Amino acid sequence: MQKEFKKGFSDGIPIGLGYFSVSFGFGILAMSSRISAFFAWLISATNLTSAGQVAGVEIIAASGTLVEMVLTQLVINLRYSLMGFSLTQKLDSSFTTPKRLLLAFGITDEIYAVAISQKGKITASYMAGLIVIPFIGWTSGTVAGALTNQLLPEIIANNMGILLYGMFIAIFIPAAKKSKAVLFAVIISAAVSVLLKYFFPFISSGFSVIISAVVAAVICAALFPVKEEEEEL
Amino acid sequence: MSIIIYIAVMAGVTYLIRMIPFAAFRKQIKSRFVKSILYYLPYAVLAAMTVPAIFYSTGNIKSAVVGTVVAVVIAFFEKPLIIVALAAAASGLIADLII
Numbered sequence: 001m002q003k004e005f006k007k008g009f010s011d012g013i014p015i016g017l018g019y020f021s022v023s024f025g026f027g028i029l030a031m032s033s034r035i036s037a038f039f040a041w042l043i044s045a046t047n048l049t050s051a052g053q054v055a056g057v058e059i060i061a062a063s064g065t066l067v068e069m070v071l072t073q074l075v076i077n078l079r080y081s082l083m084g085f086s087l088t089q090k091l092d093s094s095f096t097t098p099k100r101l102l103l104a105f106g107i108t109d110e111i112y113a114v115a116i117s118q119k120g121k122i123t124a125s126y127m128a129g130l131i132v133i134p135f136i137g138w139t140s141g142t143v144a145g146a147l148t149n150q151l152l153p154e155i156i157a158n159n160m161g162i163l164l165y166g167m168f169i170a171i172f173i174p175a176a177k178k179s180k181a182v183l184f185a186v187i188i189s190a191a192v193s194v195l196l197k198y199f200f201p202f203i204s205s206g207f208s209v210i211i212s213a214v215v216a217a218v219i220c221a222a223l224f225p226v227k228e229e230e231e232e233l
Numbered sequence: 234m235s236i237i238i239y240i241a242v243m244a245g246v247t248y249l250i251r252m253i254p255f256a257a258f259r260k261q262i263k264s265r266f267v268k269s270i271l272y273y274l275p276y277a278v279l280a281a282m283t284v285p286a287i288f289y290s291t292g293n294i295k296s297a298v299v300g301t302v303v304a305v306v307i308a309f310f311e312k313p314l315i316i317v318a319l320a321a322a323a324s325g326l327i328a329d330l331i332i
Binding site for chain 1: 234240242246248250251252254259265266267269270271272273275276278280281284285286287290292293300301307308311314315316317319320321322323325326330
């Protein structure tokens, strides 16, 4: 059990580093929207999500309505429902109801990506370990960004923005190299995502991810249904 | 309106979105088609999140393209996540300094 926690903990380190840089930007944004460092930290500690928080801060700054807040969070973060549902197929019996209620908080794009790419089932200890460093990175980066926007020279801070995407590439490229069907899914999804971004710019980035991924996954499932032994990848 | 109320609503909605399917769904799916969709979904999600957003992630499209190419090449050789991520950021930074 402790070994599983440690494995999760170390798998979470690159996520945490990436989160620090992204949330640093969030902290700066919160300050420029006249939200104090404490409230910026509170938002990060209770939400643990990037796009949703940025949209949330914009609503707070504009004194928007709560209905607006609910709908915006729903639209941007709905992908977590899809990820949570997909993850349920990877959970072993150690995921009791209390543990599910607690660990659901840690479902983010990156934590999901790393958890789902593990071989076989995952344990609750592994997922708990996986969440630790990203949570610390996300909250401390927010505070650091809120307290100073000159901690990092701009050119370095800017280039840290690519870290999380680099991590995504490190997950889907090796899988696409091994399976032509996965490569096909990746290409379709990326193509639909580009199409939506440039031709349907009114679709939010959260919805765009859902549409692109579902279209690609359904097409590939119809064309290349997986054999039993492939499921445990 | 107090900022605390905004934050509570924001956090509550986000948590429920994550928690409901994760806690409620207990069955192992038997349908081969649905299983296949779930098999392809993670890679499709990652690809859609990465493209085209990665090209805007550094504030300079040239350094982002350099970082992306480096990341793809290193990922092709199946290096660890952190190596791929840091190489992307470092190469983008170097490109920024040179160009």
